[in-house]
Amino acid sequence: MNPLVQGWSTAHQVSQALPTWGTQPSVPQPSIYGALPYFTPEPIDPFVTYTFVSFGATVLNSALLGADNRTRFLIITDDSASTLERTTVEDPDRGRVALITWGKQPSIAIDELGWTMRTSQWLYLSSNHACRTMIVSGEKFSWRPNGGFIELFSLEGSDALARISQGAAGVVLQVAPKAIQKRLLKVIVTSTVLLMSGRKID
Numbered sequence: 001m002n003p004l005v006q007g008w009s010t011a012h013q014v015s016q017a018l019p020t021w022g023t024q025p026s027v028p029q030p031s032i033y034g035a036l037p038y039f040t041p042e043p044i045d046p047f048v049t050y051t052f053v054s055f056g057a058t059v060l061n062s063a064l065l066g067a068d069n070r071t072r073f074l075i076i077t078d079d080s081a082s083t084l085e086r087t088t089v090e091d092p093d094r095g096r097v098a099l100i101t102w103g104k105q106p107s108i109a110i111d112e113l114g115w116t117m118r119t120s121q122w123l124y125l126s127s128n129h130a131c132r133t134m135i136v137s138g139e140k141f142s143w144r145p146n147g148g149f150i151e152l153f154s155l156e157g158s159d160a161l162a163r164i165s166q167g168a169a170g171v172v173l174q175v176a177p178k179a180i181q182k183r184l185l186k187v188i189v190t191s192t193v194l195l196m197s198g199r200k201i202d
Helices: 031-035 177-181 185-195
Strands: 048-054 062-065 071-078 086-090 096-101 107-110 115-118 132-136 139-146 149-154 162-166 171-175
Touching (some): 071 185, 086 185, 096 185, 107 185, 149 185, 162 185, 171 177, 171 185, 177 185
Antiparallel strands (some): 048 062, 062 071, 071 086, 086 096, 096 107, 107 115, 139 149, 149 162
Protein backbone atom coordinates (compact mmCIF):
# COMPACT_ATOMS: atom_id res chain seq x y z
CA MET A 1 0.00 0.00 0.00
CA ASN A 2 1.38 3.39 -1.00
CA PRO A 3 1.13 5.98 1.80
CA LEU A 4 1.43 8.76 -0.76
CA VAL A 5 -1.89 7.70 -2.25
CA GLN A 6 -3.85 5.74 0.36
CA GLY A 7 -2.06 5.99 3.68
CA TRP A 8 -1.44 3.02 5.94
CA SER A 9 -4.03 1.26 8.09
CA THR A 10 -3.60 1.19 11.83
CA ALA A 11 -4.94 -1.27 14.38
CA HIS A 12 -7.70 1.08 15.52
CA GLN A 13 -8.62 2.45 12.07
CA VAL A 14 -8.53 -0.61 9.85
CA SER A 15 -11.81 0.02 8.10
CA GLN A 16 -11.41 3.75 7.57
CA ALA A 17 -9.78 5.35 4.54
CA LEU A 18 -6.79 7.21 5.90
CA PRO A 19 -5.40 10.61 4.95
CA THR A 20 -2.83 10.54 2.20
CA TRP A 21 0.65 11.91 2.41
CA GLY A 22 -0.25 15.55 1.92
CA THR A 23 -2.34 14.95 -1.20
CA GLN A 24 -5.77 15.42 0.39
CA PRO A 25 -7.10 17.44 3.32
CA SER A 26 -7.06 15.33 6.46
CA VAL A 27 -10.13 14.58 8.53
CA PRO A 28 -10.04 15.97 12.08
CA GLN A 29 -8.04 13.21 13.73
CA PRO A 30 -4.51 12.88 15.08
CA SER A 31 -2.29 12.81 12.01
CA ILE A 32 0.38 10.75 13.76
CA TYR A 33 -2.09 7.87 13.94
CA GLY A 34 -3.34 8.30 10.38
CA ALA A 35 -0.03 8.50 8.59
CA LEU A 36 1.86 5.40 9.71
CA PRO A 37 1.10 2.08 11.35
CA TYR A 38 2.14 1.50 14.94
CA PHE A 39 5.69 0.28 14.69
CA THR A 40 8.58 -0.10 17.11
CA PRO A 41 11.78 0.23 15.10
CA GLU A 42 14.69 -1.99 15.93
CA PRO A 43 17.88 -0.12 16.84
CA ILE A 44 19.78 0.81 13.72
CA ASP A 45 23.39 1.29 14.69
CA PRO A 46 24.73 3.88 14.24
CA PHE A 47 21.57 5.87 13.42
CA VAL A 48 20.71 8.69 15.82
CA THR A 49 17.15 8.37 17.14
CA TYR A 50 14.78 11.24 17.92
CA THR A 51 11.15 11.13 19.08
CA PHE A 52 8.38 13.69 18.54
CA VAL A 53 6.56 14.09 21.86
CA SER A 54 3.30 15.87 21.09
CA PHE A 55 1.60 18.45 23.30
CA GLY A 56 -1.62 18.01 21.33
CA ALA A 57 -3.09 15.69 18.74
CA THR A 58 -0.35 16.00 16.10
CA VAL A 59 3.34 16.74 15.56
CA LEU A 60 2.36 20.36 14.85
CA ASN A 61 2.69 21.08 18.58
CA SER A 62 5.52 18.92 19.83
CA ALA A 63 9.08 18.66 21.06
CA LEU A 64 11.68 16.58 19.28
CA LEU A 65 13.71 14.75 21.91
CA GLY A 66 17.03 13.00 21.55
CA ALA A 67 17.85 9.62 23.09
CA ASP A 68 18.95 11.49 26.23
CA ASN A 69 15.47 13.12 26.48
CA ARG A 70 16.92 16.56 25.80
CA THR A 71 14.90 18.84 23.52
CA ARG A 72 16.51 19.27 20.11
CA PHE A 73 13.69 21.12 18.34
CA LEU A 74 10.32 22.66 19.23
CA ILE A 75 7.38 22.66 16.82
CA ILE A 76 4.81 25.32 17.69
CA THR A 77 1.59 26.11 15.80
CA ASP A 78 -0.26 29.42 16.14
CA ASP A 79 -3.87 28.91 15.12
CA SER A 80 -5.23 32.29 16.24
CA ALA A 81 -8.23 33.31 14.16
CA SER A 82 -6.77 36.72 13.27
CA THR A 83 -3.96 35.36 11.08
CA LEU A 84 -3.16 32.49 8.76
CA GLU A 85 -2.24 29.43 10.78
CA ARG A 86 1.53 29.12 11.09
CA THR A 87 3.86 26.42 12.36
CA THR A 88 7.33 27.37 13.55
CA VAL A 89 10.23 24.95 13.93
CA GLU A 90 12.65 26.25 16.57
CA ASP A 91 15.99 25.16 17.98
CA PRO A 92 16.42 24.66 21.77
CA ASP A 93 17.38 28.35 22.17
CA ARG A 94 14.09 29.36 20.49
CA GLY A 95 15.86 30.44 17.32
CA ARG A 96 13.69 30.01 14.26
CA VAL A 97 14.65 27.18 11.92
CA ALA A 98 11.64 27.18 9.59
CA LEU A 99 8.20 28.72 9.22
CA ILE A 100 5.26 26.94 7.59
CA THR A 101 2.29 29.11 6.62
CA TRP A 102 -0.85 27.08 6.08
CA GLY A 103 -3.68 27.92 3.70
CA LYS A 104 -4.91 26.92 0.26
CA GLN A 105 -1.31 26.98 -0.98
CA PRO A 106 0.93 26.35 2.04
CA SER A 107 4.40 27.87 1.96
CA ILE A 108 7.63 27.22 3.82
CA ALA A 109 10.58 29.43 4.73
CA ILE A 110 13.78 27.72 5.85
CA ASP A 111 16.02 30.33 7.42
CA GLU A 112 19.32 28.52 6.84
CA LEU A 113 18.60 28.15 3.11
CA GLY A 114 17.36 31.72 2.75
CA TRP A 115 14.24 31.21 0.68
CA THR A 116 10.45 30.90 0.83
CA MET A 117 8.46 28.68 -1.52
CA ARG A 118 5.29 26.61 -1.71
CA THR A 119 5.50 23.33 0.14
CA SER A 120 4.38 21.55 -3.04
CA GLN A 121 7.43 22.91 -4.87
CA TRP A 122 9.96 22.08 -2.18
CA LEU A 123 8.62 18.63 -1.31
CA TYR A 124 7.12 17.68 -4.63
CA LEU A 125 5.22 14.49 -5.35
CA SER A 126 6.41 12.34 -8.26
CA SER A 127 4.00 11.72 -11.12
CA ASN A 128 3.61 8.07 -10.11
CA HIS A 129 3.13 8.99 -6.42
CA ALA A 130 6.10 6.80 -5.49
CA CYS A 131 8.15 9.44 -3.68
CA ARG A 132 8.51 13.05 -2.65
CA THR A 133 11.66 14.86 -3.73
CA MET A 134 13.34 17.89 -2.18
CA ILE A 135 16.39 19.89 -3.25
CA VAL A 136 18.83 21.11 -0.60
CA SER A 137 21.88 23.16 -1.62
CA GLY A 138 21.69 21.79 -5.14
CA GLU A 139 21.45 18.12 -4.12
CA LYS A 140 18.29 16.07 -4.65
CA PHE A 141 16.84 13.87 -1.92
CA SER A 142 13.86 11.53 -2.06
CA TRP A 143 11.44 10.38 0.66
CA ARG A 144 10.08 6.91 -0.19
CA PRO A 145 7.78 4.47 1.63
CA ASN A 146 9.37 1.16 2.60
CA GLY A 147 7.26 -1.21 4.71
CA GLY A 148 6.68 0.43 8.09
CA PHE A 149 9.02 3.32 7.30
CA ILE A 150 9.30 6.40 5.16
CA GLU A 151 12.97 6.63 4.20
CA LEU A 152 15.16 9.43 2.85
CA PHE A 153 17.80 8.83 0.20
CA SER A 154 20.13 11.03 -1.78
CA LEU A 155 19.60 10.52 -5.49
CA GLU A 156 23.37 10.04 -5.63
CA GLY A 157 23.51 7.27 -3.00
CA SER A 158 21.87 3.99 -2.02
CA ASP A 159 22.00 4.20 1.79
CA ALA A 160 19.09 5.59 3.82
CA LEU A 161 19.93 8.96 5.38
CA ALA A 162 16.84 9.05 7.60
CA ARG A 163 13.69 7.09 8.31
CA ILE A 164 10.35 7.89 9.91
CA SER A 165 8.19 5.40 11.81
CA GLN A 166 5.45 5.33 14.42
CA GLY A 167 6.69 4.39 17.89
CA ALA A 168 4.95 3.87 21.22
CA ALA A 169 5.74 7.42 22.41
CA GLY A 170 5.16 9.19 19.11
CA VAL A 171 6.66 9.64 15.68
CA VAL A 172 10.24 8.34 15.59
CA LEU A 173 12.89 9.92 13.38
CA GLN A 174 16.17 8.09 12.85
CA VAL A 175 19.00 10.00 11.17
CA ALA A 176 22.31 8.70 9.84
CA PRO A 177 25.39 10.46 11.28
CA LYS A 178 26.56 11.35 7.78
CA ALA A 179 23.32 13.28 7.24
CA ILE A 180 24.01 15.26 10.42
CA GLN A 181 27.59 15.87 9.26
CA LYS A 182 26.21 17.21 5.97
CA ARG A 183 24.11 19.70 8.01
CA LEU A 184 20.85 18.12 6.86
CA LEU A 185 19.23 17.68 10.28
CA LYS A 186 17.19 20.89 10.16
CA VAL A 187 15.70 20.18 6.74
CA ILE A 188 15.09 16.53 7.66
CA VAL A 189 13.17 17.60 10.77
CA THR A 190 11.24 20.25 8.85
CA SER A 191 10.29 17.89 6.02
CA THR A 192 9.24 15.28 8.59
CA VAL A 193 6.90 17.83 10.19
CA LEU A 194 5.32 18.44 6.79
CA LEU A 195 5.01 14.76 5.93
CA MET A 196 3.52 13.84 9.30
CA SER A 197 1.29 16.91 9.70
CA GLY A 198 -1.81 15.30 8.20
CA ARG A 199 -2.28 18.52 6.22
CA LYS A 200 -2.63 19.14 2.51
CA ILE A 201 0.78 20.28 1.24
CA ASP A 202 0.14 20.19 -2.53
